[in-house]
Amino acid sequence: MSQALESKVRIQIENFDVSDEIEAIKKVSPNIGGIVTFLGTGREQSKGETISELNFEHYPQMAEKKLEEIRQRAIEEYKIIDMSIIHRIGKIDIGENIVLIVAAGEHRKEAFIACEWAIAELKRITPIWKRETTTTGEVWVQDTP
Amino acid sequence: MSQALESKVRIQIENFDVSDEIEAIKKVSPNIGGIVTFLGTGREQSKGETISELNFEHYPQMAEKKLEEIRQRAIEEYKIIDMSIIHRIGKIDIGENIVLIVAAGEHRKEAFIACEWAIAELKRITPIWKRETTTTGEVWVQDTP
Amino acid sequence: MIIVKYFASLKNIAGKEEDHFDLAKGSSLLDLCQAISKTNPQLGKMVHEKKVMISVNLDVVSMDHILNDDDEVALLPPFSGGTQ
């Protein structure tokens, strides 16, 4: 497993491996019983347009800071054992991984709630932007959730 | 990737790889944008007792039939693109994978709902039983969710 | 002949994994349960108190279900798949 997995919150160009991230979080406690993950992937269709590629840009430091805030709040407010959040930047092809949230709890209930909250909060407060390339050109996506 | 991955509903002794299962479901459609997975793992503590190992037994054919029913209903009722459900049987050590549900949707909302519903329904209708081994002996777990 | 299967804790109570019962044509699941009760009153009590579910040919059915030759009946204690 790479060094990078030691950090639970990351923004990176390279792809990640879901199994590796899950195994890393399992090591935190033998009392983990339910792990919920959300994986966002590049879709081919967006508002009726066919996407050929996506590009993500972030505000370095601020984006990582916000992800760490989300992780800490998820652990404290939803009583999960740990969470990891990884978002890729740069060029993403259709079907490729974009974002991963892993929420590990003693039981499944809190892991589901924390994971769903975290992806909504990521979209709301994290300075990351998506540019879609379609047959008609490139456009920065501006809709907030 | 093994042959076994071609079936979306499986009960098996051997471990599974979450990334492989996710990659298999991604192939179903380029319009998958949100994949929610639930992974259940063996916990060390259960009702104050320390568990050393778990053993799962199932009713062959009926258990697979129920999992396929759950998969079909998840796709139809929650409008997800596809779902896979894998449950291990036999001896499971602490920290090991027990059950995996992968719900793939166009968007995250329906994938979260379908995944959480499917694990609850699995516990409710699938003939699988867990035997816990503790310092005081072995016991078949009988509580329904 | 009706095949009866026991699972999980019921295997210990029955002392076996499988049983066979010969019933008159047109017998119901209730008739079978009474026959099981005669050979093993503890199992019969659990069925009576609805502590076990019963499937016939892989589907859970009601007590008035009519059995046919070679039907596979299973006594199913409460399920505990998945995780806590």
Added chain:
Amino acid sequence: MIIVKYFASLKNIAGKEEDHFDLAKGSSLLDLCQAISKTNPQLGKMVHEKKVMISVNLDVVSMDHILNDDDEVALLPPFSGGTQ
């Protein structure tokens, strides 16, 4: 000197990634926005209409926030991380 960073679509509108402004001591974020507006009215309008959020040293702050020398201000269009 205040450093101003532009992200995503705002880079195109600003025509650059980064700007520098010299403001009087004790100037607020509002004062900075007025200075930005003078050099680029389109950006100024977006700020005025709250179509962009503004962070100072990585935190989103209000318009009365007092700026210090070497503060890093960023103009942030609506976020679109994650997936649809």
